[in-house]
Amino acid sequence: MNQQPDKFIPALYGGIIMGLLSAIPFVNLINCFCCAGVILGGVAAVYFYRSSFTPDMPPFTSGDCLLVGLLAGFIGAFVGTALSLLVSAILGDLMREFAQNVLLHSNLPLPDDIRAKLEEAFQEKSKPGAMIIVTYVFALIIDMIFGLIGGLIGYGIFKPKVDAMPPMPKPF
Amino acid sequence: MNETRRAYQILLTAATLWCALVVSPCVVRALAPGAAFPDIVYAFFSRICHQWDSHSLHLFGVKFAVCERCSAIYAGTLAGILLVPVVRASRPMKERWLWLLAVAPMAADVLLNATPWYATSLASRVATGGFFGVVAGLLIAPTFLNACASLLHLHDPLQS
Numbered sequence: 001m002n003q004q005p006d007k008f009i010p011a012l013y014g015g016i017i018m019g020l021l022s023a024i025p026f027v028n029l030i031n032c033f034c035c036a037g038v039i040l041g042g043v044a045a046v047y048f049y050r051s052s053f054t055p056d057m058p059p060f061t062s063g064d065c066l067l068v069g070l071l072a073g074f075i076g077a078f079v080g081t082a083l084s085l086l087v088s089a090i091l092g093d094l095m096r097e098f099a100q101n102v103l104l105h106s107n108l109p110l111p112d113d114i115r116a117k118l119e120e121a122f123q124e125k126s127k128p129g130a131m132i133i134v135t136y137v138f139a140l141i142i143d144m145i146f147g148l149i150g151g152l153i154g155y156g157i158f159k160p161k162v163d164a165m166p167p168m169p170k171p172f
Numbered sequence: 173m174n175e176t177r178r179a180y181q182i183l184l185t186a187a188t189l190w191c192a193l194v195v196s197p198c199v200v201r202a203l204a205p206g207a208a209f210p211d212i213v214y215a216f217f218s219r220i221c222h223q224w225d226s227h228s229l230h231l232f233g234v235k236f237a238v239c240e241r242c243s244a245i246y247a248g249t250l251a252g253i254l255l256v257p258v259v260r261a262s263r264p265m266k267e268r269w270l271w272l273l274a275v276a277p278m279a280a281d282v283l284l285n286a287t288p289w290y291a292t293s294l295a296s297r298v299a300t301g302g303f304f305g306v307v308a309g310l311l312i313a314p315t316f317l318n319a320c321a322s323l324l325h326l327h328d329p330l331q332s
Contacts, residue, residue: 033282034245035220062315063322138216146220152315156267 004060005052007068014045014068014150015075018143022076023083025091035146038076042150043157045072050158059160062152069151073144080143081136179320180256183313187250194238194246198231213237227297240294241278244301245308252309259310267311274307 018041022028030037046065053060194217197210214223214237221238228235229243236243278300284290 031220032222034242038220061322062319066316066319066323134215138219142216142219149312152312152319153271155319156311156315157271159267 004057010048011045011068011071012075013048014041014072015079017041017044018076019079019083022080023087038143038146039150041076042069042072042147043154045069046151046154046158062155065151065155066148069147070144073147077139077143081139175324176317176321179317183316184253187253191246191250194236194243197237198234201234202232241297241301244298245305248302248305249309252306253313256313274304278304
């Protein structure tokens with residue numbers, strides 16, 4: 001039997017999806033839904049990983065998917081942070097003004113605390129270097145955790161048909 | 173089997189710590205009002221939650237680090253992980269359908285909120301988030317244990 005395919009390329013694709021979903025303005029709101037964008041990137045990485053298998057290769061395992069999701073999270077944090085900086089450098093003011101006009105000057109019945117939070121966000125200035133590092137570290141932790149979860153969910157969705165429930169620890 | 177038990181303990185500890193982190197700003201702010209720790213925790217969770225005050229649970233007058241729905245998801249996941257050794261369920265359907273079933277009430281709650289006929293409430297956010305969390309915990313924990321066994325033995329015991 002041939003060896004299993006490389007994990008890096010599928011993780012790279014998943015990481016790029018993760019980064020795009022985390023960096024594109026408005027699209028990144030998907031992550032407010034319990035980090036759905038990051039989880040989706042982990043699932044996508046497993047999908048690409050499965051697609052790179054040929055029939056003569058041994059089937060992938062849940063351990064492989066865990067590693068692919070984790071790696072996708074690692075890459076996604078880097079891609080997401082870099083793209084966020086790029087997007088805010090290019091479109092920062094444009095997007096801010098657009099969102100400000102749409103949300104604050106509309107007749108939407110926003111609660112006071114939400115309106116205050118939005119105004120605070122719109123007044124936020126560009127981040128200094130130290131804050132970028134902190135942001136990246138936070139992104140790294142979160143993307144790796146949720147990427148790993150995405151990898152495990154991906155295994156559940158795309159796993160080979162021959163499978164059984166794993167042995168459970170006995171109740172304490 | 174020892175590795176499985178150890179992996180389960182690691183998972184349970186991680187989930188408990190995550191939930192404790194969500195509540196920690198309330199406790200820390202009550203004990204040490206000037207501490208910077210709550211701000212760091214809020215900044216950390218701001219990446220994955222809107223943290224709107226009106227949609228958040230409060231303890232000692234201080235809001236949790238995440239909203240009601242996210243809090244319910246995390247607490248539900250912890251409950252699901254705790255239930256795993258007790259519930260030795262045979263899966264009645266494919267896992268992808270179970271995920272869809274778990275996410276459907278929560279997605280309906282979010283999407284219907286955009287219509288003029290329905291508004292989410294504390295109860296609906298906690299109920300749908302908690303349901304999703306419990307199912308997620310029940311589905312993810314066995315796969316995680318399986319993955320750890322697979323990595324530690326460098327082969328998947330279920331595939332051999």
